[in-house]
Amino acid sequence: MNLELALRMTEAAVKQAFREGAAISVAVVDEGGNLVSFQRMEGAEISGPVLAPGKAYTAVALRRPTSELAALTAPGGELAGLAGGRFVCFGGGVPLRSGHATGDRVVGGVGVSGGTVAQDVACAEAAESVWRTR
Incomplete structure (x- = not known):
């Protein structure tokens, strides 16, 4: 991940x-969850x-889109109790992978906040598309 x-x-x-x-607000973080842009x-x-960098950090830390976390963090879910602190567990955060396969290393993340969840996800995916076509 570089600034440009x-x-x-x-x-x-x-x-x-x-x-x-x-x-919206939009944040891009590196593989350590550090803010780049x-x-x-x-x-x-x-x-x-607060929320956009939090979503980006969460996507990196958990290596999955934050839109997948609502059910997992609900009572009885596999990650129940995780939400809070630096973890933002609703849509708008997307991990950035080093390659095209899902098993590749996560090297950054993007987080968007300010619209509806669907709008935040669409904006995060637009940013991710720049990553994929770099």
């Missing part, structure tokens, strides 16, 4: 947010600077 690529990814998420009619659109919710 991370900036292109945040721009892709912002462009998708304009198409979606959402005002962040953008907040005018009018985005005040929680975005």
Whole structure:
């Protein structure tokens, strides 16, 4: 992960947010969950600077999209009790893998917050597409 690529990814998420009619915050983190790039659109919710990096961190730490975590973190779920602290367990976070196979190493993540869950996921996937086609 480098800054130039991370900036292109945040721009892709912002462009998708304009198409979606959402005002978002977007964060890109490296494989250690460290912030590389962040953008907040005018009018985005005040929680975005916390939630977007949190979703990106969670996607890296758990090596899966945060949209998969709601059922897993619910009472009785495999990861019950995990939500909270740095872990943000609802849609909008996507891990970035070193290759195309699902078994490849996670080398970063993207997190989006500010729209509906569906809008956040769409914006995160737009950023991820820049990663896949780099």
